[in-house]
Amino acid sequence: MVVSSRILTKQNIGIGAAALALLVSLFIPGTEALPREGVLMLGVFGMAAILWICESLPVGITGLLALTFATMLGIAPLGEAFSGFATPTMFYLLAAFSLSAVLGKTSYGMRLVVFLMKKTHGDSRLIVLAFMSAAALLSSVMSDTAAVLMFVGFAKGILDALGCKPKESNFGRCLFIGLLYGAIVGGFATLAGGPNNMAVLQISGISVSFFDWMKVGLPVTLAMLPVCWFFLVRAFPPERFERKTVAAIIEKTESAGKTTAHEKKALGFVVGMPVLWIAGNWIPVLNVTVVALLGLVATFLPGIRLLTWEEYQKSVPWVVLVMVGSIFSMSSLMVKTGVIDFIGSIVAATGMFTLAFPAALLLYLLFAYGIFTLCPVGGVWEALFVPVLVGFCVQSGVSPTVAPFAILFAFGGNFLLPINPLNMYAFAYGYFRFGDLFKAGIVPALVLIALDAFWTPFIVGVLGI
Template structure:
């Protein structure tokens, strides 16, 4: 979901990197505080901007552990006289925090039950030995799994399968176009699949929470899927087509996979399918009954059921090991800073002085511009929750100034926050980058082409389907 990625910072040793990051955070924060004008911006907003930028530098450089920086974002708010401690803490512990916690537990159960391996085997047996079809099967598998569990475990599962296949065929890292295309395809597909449902990524829920906090708008589970599922259906084949043309496999066929006949579903697999099916039905029903069937409540009850005697799918020790606490803390810290942007007037000021001119444009052009900016900003802020927190508040204000529904401009940001494949800087893509089958710059060209397709698809679907689901 949002595990903290290791950042490639050249040959700096860890101590030097941490000191450099700490100094950079202080310098960046002070510089912004000095440069921001006093006119039209409250002292609290200026201090918050400095704090926000300082935390972003710390997150990107990992000068401090990710979770520690998140706690600093809370503790520093009363120090900077941005918000009292009880307010900053209350913004930290939102429903998104508990939803992400539940999704880590669900991902653990899917892996422990063996459902992920059964699904992978089923897909690969149908792909056969054609190298291009195998790449497509991996992408479909990663995207499908990522739609219901975190992008990180979905990518890790398929990366392990892909690495085993490449090693079995004797394909060397850095010398095989098939290996390059496959290891790029897996994280790209995981990113794409994560937008199919709100449950596919913590970034989705964070964005929807910010949209609710800033714009007073709730987007239903099925309404999200009305845009997310077509996006996945369009983008997975497009991404596959781009990858196999930019990096055409040097082999036509691969060695056939093991032909073990799968046995019947075991007890854990059956219970997991029953539980996931029930949760999906309730999530979809929450579109019409948001008060009775809150998405976070369904996720929490589903994860609690995993411990019940009738299921017994998860132990407490396993649950604790499956949770990325630094990811949870980061979600909390980002949410608290994002809400503070609204309360101090920083978001409104940012729109007025940087995006205000967009309010007079045609909505189609605004949506396309917002989506494109969200893609490019990943190069500066390669942390998906931070991208969402930085951009959602100002675009909600922009929509309000233009007299348009906030969701019309905010959803392109929330969706496109997952379009992070220009460079392998996120935790998801770094999983396969570490296999050394591709270099960092190998992702740029295909990633840019797929990103263009993403912006076009996002703009068209939001503009056409949005009105049908009440987004305009």
């Protein structure tokens, strides 16, 4: 029994199922609807998806393995199979991670917490909103994970000072869930709000300027932040605290002293990068990748030196870059081999796309949201859902730019289950139970999908992008 239980692990089952998926594709002949290369590519993609879902191998290794098989099976030559690693988006991501590294070396996160707590006057509900707003603000220029990582320490310190115990304190629930929700919706606001933003654009083959992205995404952030806060504090009304207790925490936290010269330079860098990105809307040479790369170089210049090379290396999540490059490559191969068109025809056969565009988009996004909530392997589903929606938009006479925004908002708003890495990180602190996210997030999730289905095509049409 012991040996059997060790063999029948999720990881081992995943390896067996992945091997079977690839093996089956070797014996299925091509058809007019899906040529032989498409069948093989579908098998390779299925293998990778199973290995990712079952966590049988490290995510980066799985991506590299899939592309290696694509080459071995003759789907594409080596250079074409790995072409996703040579895109401008990859270099943008490589450089943009310097933002969070620079900000992480300053006390601005702590100063922001103190400022917002002062403004709330000890009202626990407003403290939750303040933390959510701070997480959303930082998440607009860095990854969701980095924003949450910066604030969980402050949140834990405040909860400890107030004597709030895990799973017993509604304030603790609200603070930790609120940080998640704030970081999630903040990531919608700008193109720099996380690696998925640029990744989804790359998969769709569509280019959007930094400023145009803000015109679409920032209103979604501003609309969803109060919605998430309202239903969170309704689901778990936080206990109240005496003002003198909160004042004591603020006084204790205000130990950072004056802003240092290094922090002033860091602030100029963190503010200057988005300003240049926005300026790229009128100055073509200032595209997001060029600005990000120049900004990265600037952090090491004599007289500035915001980072050391060692600090930068530690700040870059290399596994994310490998994963993104692998997804870009597989997406390109699936388009080339006809897999995306084949999947689109299957979806069309359901009759979903015969409905009026808003209704069809709403159903499609609900379906995508449900899939991603149960199996939050972002790159896998983005590579499938985005190209199919691009095709439907073109067929319906709607701008294909709707597709990357719509899917990103749907996948990004993962409010319901703590089974993706970001939600797991906050869940590990023990301040909320598994079902608490669903209780607080079900209405915001439905609001987000409805807003996504109607706002996105409307604003994209108005802006003409």
